[in-house]
Amino acid sequence: MEKMVKFNLRYDELLKKIPYKYAIPVVVAKRAEAIREYAKPFVITDDENPVSIAFMELSLNYIRIKNEEILKALIPKVK
Template sequence: MIINYDSLLKRIRHKYAIPVAAAKRAEDLEDFGRPKLDSATVRAAGDKITVALKELEEGYIRIRNEEMLMILVPKVK
């Protein structure tokens, strides 16, 4: 399964927030969560990190308080 990281970066502008959000979602999937993807995609993904990244990519989950992350983006001229 291929995750398009460039499309994730267009939606979530802070590159370090993507792996953190995916890790937290994978922990939720490990504990009690159900994947929001169809079962064939989950089987193709294999592990929970890939499932979480695919959910982020397809927009099933999103980062709360994303506007707070804009503080971390440097203003470069």
């Protein structure tokens, strides 16, 4: 039997793992759309909101950003 996940989302904790604040919502939105349309969630939870489920999956490392090299270009180079 699979374990049900209880989750308290902390965006600042997620930013420590993925330092691209504009990429996180895009990744979550794409995953939520997939969950809503056809994909089975990787976590079991009482929450039925696809966005919440996608945030859980990203925070728990069930999904990840494929090409982080492209995202590094988004980080501003400020002196």
